Amino acid sequence: AKRLQQQQQRMRIEAEQQPLDSTATSTLAHSDTAGKPIRCKAMVARGVNQMMEEEIIVDTPRAGEVRVKVVANALCHTDIYTLEGSD
Numbered sequence: 001a002k003r004l005q006q007q008q009q010r011m012r013i014e015a016e017q018q019p020l021d022s023t024a025t026s027t028l029a030h031s032d033t034a035g036k037p038i039r040c041k042a043m044v045a046r047g048v049n050q051m052m053e054e055e056i057i058v059d060t061p062r063a064g065e066v067r068v069k070v071v072a073n074a075l076c077h078t079d080i081y082t083l084e085g086s087d
Contacts (some may be wrong), residue, residue, distance in 0.1 A: 008026055008037075008059075008060070011035075011036050011037050011060070012037045012057060012059075014036070014037075015036060015037040015039050016039065016057065017036055029084060033059055035062055036056070037057050037058060037059050038058050038067075039052055039056070039057055039058075040055070040056060040058060041054070041055060041056075042055075042056045043052055044056070045083055048083070048084065049083065049084060049085070050084035051083060058085065
């Protein structure tokens, strides 16, 4: 278990040193990131009306999980109500 944790920590450090992946300029194949943590941008809501773009590290998938590349997304009206603190 300790060996696996050390390997995952090394991969996280390597991911932190890599440039952000951009869908417009990315030439990496999916196999290039398989089994490695990745750095990417995410919109994160920290509170009411506090949605911010942040850089995050996405860990490798665990058993029964998959990692997908999202290239587009949208908010529905209920998401906006929640972000505004209306519900």
